[in-house]
Amino acid sequence: MDSMSSGPSGTLGTFPAQQESGIFEKCTRFTRADELKACGLYPYQRVIETGQDTEVTVNGQRMLMLGSNSYLELTTHPRIKAASAAAIQKYGSGCAGSRFLNGTLPIHLELERRLADLVGKEAALVFPTGFQTNTGVVAALVHQGEYVVVDKYIHACILDGCALSQGTLVRFNHNDMADLEEKLARIAPEANKLIITDGVFSMEGDICRLPELVRLARANGAQVMVDDAHGIGVLGPGGAGTAAHFGLTGQVDLIMGTFSKSLGAIGGFIAASERVINYLMHFARPFMFSASASPASVAAVLAALDVMAEEPERIRRMWDNARFLKGGFDELGFDTGQSDSPIIPIMVGDAERCLAMWDFLRKEGIFVNPVLPPGVPPGRCMIRISVTAGHTREQLSWALERFAKAGQAFDLLRPMS
Numbered sequence: 001m002d003s004m005s006s007g008p009s010g011t012l013g014t015f016p017a018q019q020e021s022g023i024f025e026k027c028t029r030f031t032r033a034d035e036l037k038a039c040g041l042y043p044y045q046r047v048i049e050t051g052q053d054t055e056v057t058v059n060g061q062r063m064l065m066l067g068s069n070s071y072l073e074l075t076t077h078p079r080i081k082a083a084s085a086a087a088i089q090k091y092g093s094g095c096a097g098s099r100f101l102n103g104t105l106p107i108h109l110e111l112e113r114r115l116a117d118l119v120g121k122e123a124a125l126v127f128p129t130g131f132q133t134n135t136g137v138v139a140a141l142v143h144q145g146e147y148v149v150v151d152k153y154i155h156a157c158i159l160d161g162c163a164l165s166q167g168t169l170v171r172f173n174h175n176d177m178a179d180l181e182e183k184l185a186r187i188a189p190e191a192n193k194l195i196i197t198d199g200v201f202s203m204e205g206d207i208c209r210l211p212e213l214v215r216l217a218r219a220n221g222a223q224v225m226v227d228d229a230h231g232i233g234v235l236g237p238g239g240a241g242t243a244a245h246f247g248l249t250g251q252v253d254l255i256m257g258t259f260s261k262s263l264g265a266i267g268g269f270i271a272a273s274e275r276v277i278n279y280l281m282h283f284a285r286p287f288m289f290s291a292s293a294s295p296a297s298v299a300a301v302l303a304a305l306d307v308m309a310e311e312p313e314r315i316r317r318m319w320d321n322a323r324f325l326k327g328g329f330d331e332l333g334f335d336t337g338q339s340d341s342p343i344i345p346i347m348v349g350d351a352e353r354c355l356a357m358w359d360f361l362r363k364e365g366i367f368v369n370p371v372l373p374p375g376v377p378p379g380r381c382m383i384r385i386s387v388t389a390g391h392t393r394e395q396l397s398w399a400l401e402r403f404a405k406a407g408q409a410f411d412l413l414r415p416m417s
């Protein structure tokens with residue numbers, strides 16, 4: 001090997017593979033990514049050379065995109081792109097400061113009003129990302145001596161928010177209300193507690209059991225937060241989300257959403273009562289100390305809300321596609337768990353098999369995401385498929401034929417009972 005080539009796979013660029021020491025010693029020991037690259041099975045950071053459409057180009061290969069969270073197919077909508085471009089013309093490419101100081105524009109305030117109205121809360125606050133929304137909200141609200149009680153499959157950013165907070169973290173089994181009841185019973189009745197669940201779970205695609213959760217919260221004097229990253233634009237009247245879907249908006253104290261899925265941009269928000277939003281505005285650190293969402297993103301989301309209201313058939317089409325594809329997988333005999341959304345997992349089991357199946361589908365021209373630890377517990381690896389309003393029946397039927405081949409190759413097909 002020439003001295004200017006790199007580690008095992010030659011993927012570390014032109015620098016020699018160094019033995020790092022001290023605090024960096026762990027970096028030398030971490031070789032898993034290089035091993036996967038060496039055998040062509042590294043599934044991350046694939047470079048997509050086209051827009052987030054139903055078909056994309058990766059490394060010159062045309063692929064059917066079944067791994068995007070753009071559920072309503074809004075990232076490429078001409079009106080939304082035009083609104084974004086117009087905002088750049090008017091306000092420039094960035095705000096050069098946090099919302100707290102010089103980074104608040106009229107369109108931030110307009111968007112907060114629109115989002116609060118969409119989900120049915122008094123007020124809302126926009127953050128630079130969904131991730132920061134969750135870490136900021138949880139860390140600001142949960143203090144020492146208080147509890148945050150979360151579903152085991154909650155998103156990583158809620159867990160990071162818990163780690164940043166001074167409170168005590170309690171986890172209940174996924175969507176298991178008996179376990180939640182038991183965990184709540186172990187906490188002193190007078191202690192403050194916040195229960196957090198995803199509305200639609202990001203990997204499993206199942207919907208939280210909100211009515212039972214809300215009942216337990218009320219019985220135990222707890223407040224409720226729903227992370228509706230995958231529920232906004234998907235569930236509820238007009239895409240208002242999971243709480244609206246169950247008619248429980250008044251019972252959910254905090255509704256979180258992100259712009260990076262259905263709403264086709266980047267950023268996040270929390271909606272709640274005026275008092276709570278006023279508090280978060282002054283204590284949620286990512287709101288105070290991180291640069292505000294860019295004019296392009298904020299304008300895109302405002303236009304996305306218009307399109308969502310004016311083109312309700314998008315939500316219908318997305319659901320038709322989700323049911324068609326899940327029905328096809330079930331008929332073939334795949335295990336798709338409890339999915340009831342545009343997110344459809346195919347349960348595969350161990351990581352090696354999951355990567356091999358991902359590679360098989362890639363070679364067939366299908367872009368999907370393998371979900372491996374730490375995204376899921378070991379042994380629960382899955383191929384995560386997501387469908388959008390933009391997919392045609394031809395595309396989905398074409399995909400099902402290829403999934404059938406993969407299912408046979410990896411012995412994943414069980415006849416429906």
Ligand SMILES: Cc1ncc(COP(=O)(O)O)c(C=O)c1O
Nearest residue numbers: 129130131155202227229258260
């Ligand atoms: C359930 C859930 N919450 C929060 C986030 C973070 O949102 P964003 O990626 O927009 O920062 C995600 C994104 O993957 C998510 O799936």
